[in-house]
Amino acid sequence: MKNLIIASTSTIHGSGYLDYLLDELSEFYKNVENIMFIPYARPSGISHDDYTKKAKEAFLKINKNVKGIHEFANPIEAIQSAEAIFTGGGNTFVLLYQLYKNQLIEPLKKVVQNGTLYLGTSAGSNICGLTINTTNDMPIVYPPSFKSLGIVPFNINPHYLDPIPNNPHMGETRETRIQEFHHFNTQPVVGLREGSWLRVEGESIILKGELSARIFEYNKAPFEVESNTELNRLK
Amino acid sequence: MKNLIIASTSTIHGSGYLDYLLDELSEFYKNVENIMFIPYARPSGISHDDYTKKAKEAFLKINKNVKGIHEFANPIEAIQSAEAIFTGGGNTFVLLYQLYKNQLIEPLKKVVQNGTLYLGTSAGSNICGLTINTTNDMPIVYPPSFKSLGIVPFNINPHYLDPIPNNPHMGETRETRIQEFHHFNTQPVVGLREGSWLRVEGESIILKGELSARIFEYNKAPFEVESNTELNRLK
Numbered sequence: 001m002k003n004l005i006i007a008s009t010s011t012i013h014g015s016g017y018l019d020y021l022l023d024e025l026s027e028f029y030k031n032v033e034n035i036m037f038i039p040y041a042r043p044s045g046i047s048h049d050d051y052t053k054k055a056k057e058a059f060l061k062i063n064k065n066v067k068g069i070h071e072f073a074n075p076i077e078a079i080q081s082a083e084a085i086f087t088g089g090g091n092t093f094v095l096l097y098q099l100y101k102n103q104l105i106e107p108l109k110k111v112v113q114n115g116t117l118y119l120g121t122s123a124g125s126n127i128c129g130l131t132i133n134t135t136n137d138m139p140i141v142y143p144p145s146f147k148s149l150g151i152v153p154f155n156i157n158p159h160y161l162d163p164i165p166n167n168p169h170m171g172e173t174r175e176t177r178i179q180e181f182h183h184f185n186t187q188p189v190v191g192l193r194e195g196s197w198l199r200v201e202g203e204s205i206i207l208k209g210e211l212s213a214r215i216f217e218y219n220k221a222p223f224e225v226e227s228n229t230e231l232n233r234l235k
Numbered sequence: 236m237k238n239l240i241i242a243s244t245s246t247i248h249g250s251g252y253l254d255y256l257l258d259e260l261s262e263f264y265k266n267v268e269n270i271m272f273i274p275y276a277r278p279s280g281i282s283h284d285d286y287t288k289k290a291k292e293a294f295l296k297i298n299k300n301v302k303g304i305h306e307f308a309n310p311i312e313a314i315q316s317a318e319a320i321f322t323g324g325g326n327t328f329v330l331l332y333q334l335y336k337n338q339l340i341e342p343l344k345k346v347v348q349n350g351t352l353y354l355g356t357s358a359g360s361n362i363c364g365l366t367i368n369t370t371n372d373m374p375i376v377y378p379p380s381f382k383s384l385g386i387v388p389f390n391i392n393p394h395y396l397d398p399i400p401n402n403p404h405m406g407e408t409r410e411t412r413i414q415e416f417h418h419f420n421t422q423p424v425v426g427l428r429e430g431s432w433l434r435v436e437g438e439s440i441i442l443k444g445e446l447s448a449r450i451f452e453y454n455k456a457p458f459e460v461e462s463n464t465e466l467n468r469l470k
Contacts, residue, residue, distance in 0.1 A: 180277075180278075
């Protein structure tokens with residue numbers, strides 16, 4: 001049975017790394033001692049070692065051990081034998097590129113479908129959707145495909161941001177970007193605000209956190225769903 | 236001899252489409268009657284016809300005729316016989332995808348290298364760089380490559396945006412994104428603020444408009460260059 005937390009962000013303004021999620025994670029990982037961390041998204045370009053150290057420090061607070069996937073000789077076997085997996089944020093293109101390069105897409109998909117606990121934040125959440133076509137990241141590397149894990153039957157837009165009133169900047173709003181996406185693609189998009197996450201258990205997908213999420217479906221006006229709404233009808 | 240205007244944006248806050256550039260364009264296009272418009276970037280997903288109509292209305296103010304590339308039976312021949320070309324903004328991935336699909340990259344590169352007047356705004360400017368790896372756009376379609384025209388020997392980041400002080404949103408700043416780009420790529424990036432443009436004449440590349448631009452070079456601290464600075468040493 002699938003068992004995931006798909007979080008918009010690792011960090012909310014004014015608090016430490018993963019702090020806002022620690023109570024939830026303590027419960028989520030209660031039967032687990034060791035978490036395998038996938039540091040491939042490299043926020044600000046930091047090394048796999050440095051990023052893993054950061055995750056390690058956060059999980060020490062709830063008495064879990066963290067080991068980076070790059071510390072294993074065989075990353076496919078590391079995924080197959082992991083008790084639990086956490087994929088951190090950073091650049092979604094860099095993350096997906098490295099997963100394809102190391103031939104990890106199918107193994108990762110398989111273990112997550114079969115119930116290995118999975119936590120994603122930001123880029124690590126983006127790849128749980130059907131494709132990364134709705135990432136906010138800069139395309140700094142060219143992955144062999146935009147197809148991602150497809151653990152949920154829609155796309156995710158993490159760090160969802162409402163239009164800023166009277167913004168003098170002429171770049172597109174997030175809503176405009178996602179509506180442009182729907183000129184070329186038909187799957188729904190879940191705009192997850194910072195502080196929100198999806199709790200996936202088997203076929204159930206529930207919005208968690210205090211905020212509402214914005215849902216974009218093909219040929220429909222976007223709408224808000226409140227926290228604790230079941231999203232499993234979206235596809 | 237190359238002869239281009241590579242503009243950050245088509246529109247600055249509080250004024251109409253292309254208004255801030257019209258004096259410059261009147262001079263740029265003074266020996267030209269007809270401009271071929273490339274509407275492929277489809278901002279907000281608008282049709283090629285509607286987008287061309289918008290460009291047509293703007294250029295009527297300086298007595299130029301505009302015809303969309305999609306109105307020609309053969310787009311390669313249309314590029315080869317154009318007096319002048321304007322590529323509008325929108326989504327850079329959609330624009331590049333369509334240029335590849337219609338096999339226009341090489342023909343477009345060739346005529347621009349040989350002196351056909353070229354105006355780009357936003358996405359239409361982005362493709363003048365070496366690659367589109369520094370676009371701000373959402374990757375709503377998957378182009379066969381991120382390589383673009385390479386008319387200038389660096390990358391462009393249009394709509395360059397300074398960090399917003401005390402922003403509670405945890406997404407990366409533009410500067411962070413471009414620095415992440417330099418973990419995987421070595422070419423310089425020119426951050427062009429809205430209202431700025433590059434005037435390219437032969438080997439000369441000069442920053443125009445009232446604002447400074449932010450330059451990012453591999454393994455160097457980013458720095459500002461003032462308007463009217465020659466940028467041809469960047470490569």
